[in-house]
Amino acid sequence: MDIIAVESLSKHYGDKKAVDDVGFTVSKGEVFGFLGPNGAGKTTTIKVLTTLVRPTSGNVRVLGHDLRKEAKQIRNKIGVVQQQESYDQNISVEGGLDLYGFLWDVPKQKRAERVEILLKQFGLYEARKTPSLDLSIGQRRRLQVAREFMHDMDLLFLDEPTVGLDSLARRATLDFLKEKVKNGLTIFFTTHILEEAEYLCNRIAVINNGKIVTTDTPQNLKRKFGQSKSVDFKLLEGTSPELVKLIERIDDVNKIVQDVSDGAYHVTTAKPEVVIPMLYQLAARLNLHITSIYIAEPTLEDAFISILQEDKS
Amino acid sequence: MNVMVRLVYRNLRANLDKGSLFFELIFPLFFIFIQGAAVSGIVPPFDIGNGRVVSYSLFLAAGAVTLTVINGGTNAGTQLWFDRRHGMFEQILMGPFTRAQYIFSIIITTLIIGMAASILVFVFALPVLSGISITLQAALLTGFALFLGTIFFGAFAITLSVALKSSEAFQIISTVAFFIFLFTSSVFFPVDRAPGYIQAVSLLNPLTYTTDMFRAGLFDAATTILPLEITTLSIEAAIMFTVAVAAFRRIKV
Known part of the structure; x- marks a missing residue:
């Protein structure tokens, strides 16, 4: 069964088509990345899927429930980490976790256990008595993600969940999410950090101007x-x-730039197997010595930019 | 556990600011123990209806309790405002709750805060109110007055909080509005002896009816127009509540 099944979904605000005839499915246990530039329609799609706003048209089923008729049943089984911050300003970190669990009707004993685990898992133990208002942006973000795991869910929506996190916290959060996915959680994930999408997602849809441009695995997109x-x-x-100058004359070379930080040259080409022997030949002709050389694979960011440029053209 | 219980408990824990609560209690007590005591020396006891003659400090003590209703009402708008500002409004609506449950939870929380604060002020004011015996009928009337007053002012604050774009505007306009409510009502003086224009405004003012009902219950001073006052306040509270719900439903997320 598809955890999310979207067919011809549109959401219009007046004349503006925020989401325009979009369709996709998400399977159980999958991390589905939803990427796109600012204002592409990612957050609007999440707001529709989480029943916060009603779609203008289209058929949507989430966890087997019809979005229009069974919104409450959907909300009972999903978790959402919004793009915007959300917190109760006067309540401490552990109080906020406990209160959120209470809101979700989690039994007291289970709440206490989960608070302990999440405080440690998200590096918030030292700050557990601090009111949310006094936390740093990164700490509040960690609390916001951690809080969602106070209750059970089958599907988690993450709208740019790592904004404001340092590299270590980001990796720890992504690894935590991976563990949850191993245990059967399905994740709908948006981010602007494409390394994250590559690290976490099984499939990625790219949305631009409200329309899905392509959907595939990160490897296939690259x-x-x-x-x-x-x-x-x-x-x-x-x-x-x-x-x-000599390298620039090679037909198969698109461009060459030198990295000012470490002095390395980056030669962009579709045919590295042709270019590399020529580099050695040219270097030898000029009596130069290549000390290191390697081929860097295209990144998801390269692919993403290429997709958007193609869509624009 | 019941959804409403969970939401109300959350509202109480998340949005109750101890500092604000302290001032909510201090403000009316200031009127009772300072202004009431001071002005009593220059204002002779007077008839407040049904032949009941009371001192100004007694008169004001009852008004100060209903004044607490306004402060409690402001809490509703503040709760909604903070939940929207800090993203908890959307977060809750994406949880196992409906908009209707959320807005009712805010109203119930406001009722709890408003009624509890009023009762607390009433308890503190007991030394001033000594000699008053409260019958069941009086308790019901005073309780109903506080209930209707809290509903009206809670709904009013919610409407303001939805309509206004910034917290500064909300604070300023609600303060000005509540001053108007306060000084054109019978909280500080008997309106039937005030100039005509104040009397005219006081006829529309729900705080007048809240205070009159409360005094009628407390001092056994019901007049023939009390049923009319109860009806008017009930209608005003119902209208304001409807407006608040309509405004709330229009909040864009």
């Missing part, structure tokens, strides 16, 4: 849309303008 690879190399001599 394969299809991340056409160019990068050959990265360093010279023992540091820089060589002559070598750069």
